[in-house]
Amino acid sequence: MKKLFMATLLFVGIVSFAQEINQKPSHDQREKLTPEQRVEKHLQKLTADLSLDKKQQEQVKQLLTERTSKTEKFKTIRKDNKTKPTAEEKEAFKKQMKAKKQANDAKMKAILNADQYTKWTVLQKDHKDHKGRGNHKTPQERDQAHLQKLTTDLNLNADQQKQVGELLSDRSTKMTMLKKSRRDSGVTPNEADKKAIKKQMEEDHKAADTKMKSILNADQYKKWTAIQKEHKNKMKEHRKGKM
Helix, strand or coil, X not given: CHHHHHHCHHHHHHHHHHHHHHCCCCCCCCCCCCHHHHHHHHHHHHHHHHCCCHHHHHHHHHHHHHHHHHHHHHHHHHHHCCCCCCHHHHHHHHHHHHHHHHHHHHHHHHHCCHHHHHHHHHHHHHHHHHHHCCCCCCHHXXXXXXXXXXXXXXXXXXXXXXXXXXXXXXXXXXXXXXHHHHHHHCCCCCHHHHHHXXXXXXXXXXXXXXXXXXXXXXXXXXXXXXXXXHHHHHHHHHHHHHC
C-alpha cells in the first residue's frame, strides 16, 4: 500500500505546478465590490465587448444602476422575510422575473445597434449556459481557458501556444493519474511521506519552471515569474485568513 502511495510522488510536482498556475481564487479571496463598483465593472466589460459609444455607456450605466438597485432591495426583503414562500408565490415570482428580463432586454435593444444587440444576446446565452453548468469545467476546458489567459498575458505566438498547450495537457493527464492512485491507495501520509512529497514538489516545480523558461523569451519569462509570485502571495494571504 505504501509503495503505491510513494509511487504517486512522481506526479506531485506537476500538481503543484498546476495549482499555482491554474487555481482560481475562492469566493473569500475575490474582491468584495460595492453595488456601484459592480455596475462600473460590468459597464467596462460591456463597453469593451460591444464597443459602446459615450451616449450608449451613459444609457447602459443607468439601466445597470436601476437593475442593481432593485436587486439590492429584493435581497433585503428576502433576507428580512423568514416565511417560506408558497408554491403560488414562487410561480408569481417566476413570472415577475421573466417580465423584468423581457423589459430589460427591450431597453437594451433600444440602446444598441443591430450588431451590438446580436453580440449582447450571445453574451446572455453564454452566461446562462455557464450558470447552467454550475461553473464546472472539464480538465480540457480549464486547460484551454488557461492557455487563452497565458496567450493574452504573455503575448504567446502560435508555436509557443502549441508548446504551452502540450505542457498543460500533460499536466492534466498526470493530475488525473495522481488523483486515481491516491484514491485507490487509501493511504494517509505520515510525516516522512509529507517531507518526501514537499521535496518532490520543489524539484518538479523547478523542472516545470525550466520548461516554461525554454518556451518563453526573456520578457515573457519575466512576466511569467511575476504572475507566479503574485499568485503565491495571494495563496499565503488566503491561508493566513483561514487561521
